[in-house]
Amino acid sequence: MNAIEVRDLVKTYGSGETAVYALREIDLTVNAGELMLLMGASGSGKTTLVSIMGCILSASSGSCKIYGKETVGLSQKELPAIRLENIGFIFQAFNLFPALTARENVEIALDLKGVRGSQAKRRAAELLERVGLGGKLGSYPADLSGGQKQRVAIARALAGEPRIILADEPTAALDSESGIVVMDLLKELAHEKDRAVIAVTHDNRILHYADRTVHIEDGRIGREEAAMPVLPVSTTGSIGARQ
Amino acid sequence: MASIAIKNLFHEKVRLAVTLTGIVFSIILTAVQLGIFLGFIEASTGIVGQSKADLWVVSRGVTHVEQGVEFNESKLYKVLADPDVAAAKNHIVSLGAQAKKPDGSDEGVTLVGFDLDGGMGGPWNITQGSVADLEIPDAVMVDELYAENKLGVTKVGQVIEINKRRARVVGFTRGVRIFTSQPAVFTSFKNAQSFLGLNEDQSFFLVIRARAGANLEVLRSRLAGELTDVEVLTTSQLVYRQGMYWVFGTGAGITVIVAAVLAIIVGVVIVAQTIYAATVDHIREYGTLKAMGATNGYLYRIILTQSVLSGLIAYVVGIAASLVISRVSMEGTLAIIVNWQLAAALFVLTILMCCTASIVAIRKATSIDPAMVFRG
């Protein structure tokens, strides 16, 4: 089954003279098990598209199916459960709770899923282990590097065992080194358990991670590229430079 | 969920300190004002409420006992004839007495003349001497809190003058506060008659103890029907009249209640403002929770937990401070009474105050658009 199926999706912000046509009849299918990158100029509608796919923004018209279930037109009461069930979010600015340790940040997501107490503690530790932060369970976000924070956020996103992970500019706030670690992780996550990972990016350095890259131009789907071959070793030390 | 709330709360120490200080002060102010109110009630009704009598016979239309008008003793015999009356005694409470201090100045007193054998209407909280000592002609008992200041008396055996007659202090009470600040002077009914220059057959009140098991209301209305020109009241009815007259009639009660209400409002505003500010500061995290699938209810519980927890901490501190203030006030004539009922009421009030204060923050949380999480 397709993870996400978008048909004739339209999003207009506002109305009348001030209306902004952010998405104009988007058709897009995201397969389970693929890492898809969304690229495009600033203001082209990338964030709007992932927001609708993530069920945190309602479309003006069209269809957006999550594993076959239509989400356009659902009420504000129904959407939280769909997000909880299916979607993990990763943000450019991490959005961690500063008052909580890495482990507690993950525990909140488990709490939302109804996993509590010692079970939640154990599960949170496993997830942090999974993202390579087994030694940072008790650290507060302020004491972690950007890359570590993003990995905590990934562990948190994984807590709900989502079938879809949506990331908006996940590496934009990171140095190359950390960006590599994060993208490696996202790619692994896409390939295990047939998860779909969609990452919005401006970052050309991470293009080769994509199973597919989709370009958005002015609210429409533009070019699509299949996976790029791994680039040869470069001397610039960019993210692309991997053996 | 609770742990997020608690951790958020303690993460911002300065904000927590400001919130707690605000609520603590609000609780102390409210407790003190309401404690003064209870002190007023106690001081204005004590000589009735502590009388151990079941019923009072008072002249018609009396709004407070200090205003009693004398009537003929013959009513006493009618009362005693009732089979449900276990005891009935003459009684006097009067503001019509002046004491002359050793330095020669005058001081109005509240003269209480009671039947020494009746066990009703006498002094309470006796610290020196005994009711039996009042058998001596001219013997009086006064309260320690007023003795030195108002009457120039410091020890047993001293002599003062009441309405130009000799009065010997044979004992002390402690804590018989009088709303008017005219100190209570307890004496035998006979002495009181002579201090006031009454005839032997004149009395101000009758105090009655009902036979055990008698229906007070039935007895009250039967006596009321038999006696003319007087009213028969239960002790609690007279306590109510006393309280209404002194505490509300003088405006003193309204003043402290208004002050208490203001203190509560200030508390609500302070908590509302800090909880709101805390919510606004965490808006991105709340948005993230919403994006992750948290319902509005989940966010409300976080916010409510934070404010109720602040309330609980502040309550413990506030009530402890209020109890200290109350204890200190007991050394003076203005009692601030913080009893368990007031403490319980303040507890409920604090929790209500914190929940009310959360409304603004909760509305803010409701309005958070989860789509904000992807915006810069």
Ligand SMILES: Nc1ncnc2c1ncn2[C@@H]1O[C@H](COP(=O)(O)OP(=O)(O)OP(=O)(O)O)[C@@H](O)[C@H]1O
């Ligand atoms: N809440 C909003 N209200 C009105 N217009 C909006 C809103 N959000 C986005 N837009 C507009 O919709 C268009 C698409 O915005 P969107 O944020 O999806 O672009 P983007 O591709 O994510 O850009 P960027 O690369 O700068 O993040 C833009 O013209 C933007 O100004």
Ligand SMILES: [Mg+2]
């Ligand atoms: Mg964007």
